[in-house]
Amino acid sequence: MSAGAVAPALRDDVTRGRTAGRARRRRRFPRPGGIVAFIFGTVWLCVVLFPIYYMILASFRSQPAYLNANPWVPNGGFSLSSWAQLFQGTSMATYLLNSVLYTAGTIVVVVVVSLMAAFRIVRHQTRLGPVAFRLILLGLAVSIYAVLIPLYAITSELHLYDTVLGLVLVTSAASISLAVLLTVNYVRLIPAELFDAMAVDGASELEVFTKLVFPMSRPVVGVVAIWAGIGAWNNFVLPLILTQSTGSTVLPLGIFSIYTTNSGYGVNVPIVMAGCLFSLLPLLLLYLALRRQFVRGLGAFALR
């Protein structure tokens, strides 16, 4: 009887001692599991980095050097000729300008429109608010590929085909469902007392929106802006369907056209790589500056 009671207590002591020892030792020597994890993580790190490394290296070579030298080792052949060709021989400046307009326009439209809607949905005064919310949420199930053909026809009809404005409006519409979901979930956390206080002060709807809703929602505005911005900057299929001329071509299509027009005897890989790297650069710099916000913005892609 007493032996039975003592045994578990004893075992408990022993294990506690052992785990305490292990915890102390872990500080200096990684556990075998940690080493396996380290190796696994490092292997994936290399898988992620090796094509990017290749791209960077190739973009700083001239076409002859790329074809002759070892493409994996940065020895000799350093040249900016591909970058020079990229900006002199192609419409890169136009692509860049269009991409900036497209991205900025989409961010502004998505943020303003979804936050306005979220404000009315949370502080609804008629049945319209909840009904509109449910309707908009159904859009989460719609695949953009299912509506590409009608979008092509409708933008043509509205004289929005081959314009950056058309791209902005269509991309914003495709982003609106998730943006409204995210903003509504945030705006409804604003305490009712704050709205009441502003009502007592006789604030107009516009004042409530600009002085209360917008400032209080800044974190979710950041997430939505980054998510919508990356979606527009990197979009390929909507510009492919909805634009045609060089004057309205955005970066992803621009580098694709460099790829298709440079294929004579083999593609001029260094120019294409410089174009790819150049289109990535702005996002990369922003990512380095705003890493935490970016991770949350990218996480929103998981909800789409």
Add this chain to the structure above:
Amino acid sequence: MSVGSAAVRPGSPPAVGARMRSGGAQRLAADILGLSPALLLYGVFIVVPMLFALVLSFTRWNVVGPIRWAGFANWQLLFSDPLAHGALLTTIELAGLSWVVQTPLAMALGIFIAGRQRYRAVYASIYLLPLLMSTAALALMWQGVLAPTFGGMAFIARNLHLGFLDQNWLGDPRLTFYVIIGLVTWQFVPLHTLLYQAGRRAIPNELYEAIRIDGAGPLQTFFYVTLPQLRYTIVTDTILILTGSLTYFDIIYILTQGGPANTTLVLAMDMYNVGFAQTLFGYASVLAVVLGALGIAVALVLVRLTGFGSMRSGQEGIS
């Protein structure tokens, strides 16, 4: 739908309107004013196109000419079109294989970067790089690596005498489909890794303490604590991978155009060819409707099988 009712419930009653009693018309005007931009965008560019696609699927149209009624002719064509059947099969294979490859990899990486070690935070921020790239840049970058003769892989194969690396990666009917799976994995694993990282961090530490005191090894810990606790994350992520992989288009359009020998011809690619290349917009709309319905069906089936509440809790901690 339960998302709608749960999220629409306002944190507070509409006290302003109730107290002011300023007339129904005025209150309706306020709601309309705030909601109309969103509803207008959504209606014109999402709802109307959806209905339009459905209507177009019963017509013949080549953009320049008039739209002609075609009855069920396009839908009948769907049943006798071997290319569409192949594309449907390829789409399903791509979705299934993507799930098989991406799920374990993303889970392992997610658990790895959920660790609080400093180097893992650095690794995690590098892992996200593919998500920042446009699909166009990503595909063209890999084109450079995989190109025959002068590509990076071909160079390694020649100089290190690793003959098996000297393949026509993007032109060999036996290989290209799997190369595309690999590239899609490279692109999207970081996103799924983020989900699993959030899922792993949400598991209470007490569970790990308890099973360690019971003397469990790392494998037992994984199968008795980590895996069961990640079940909602797995459900959410599965829906995401399957619905997302129905619409892999950009990489395929840029690198293979559906070839070689139609081995990478997915439904979205087929729709693009039929519609925008052959201008058979009626039949292309049939393929578009099938594609849209497939996505909704996959999401609905998975949600029904696993419960919507589980999906919602799986998403917590992300945004």
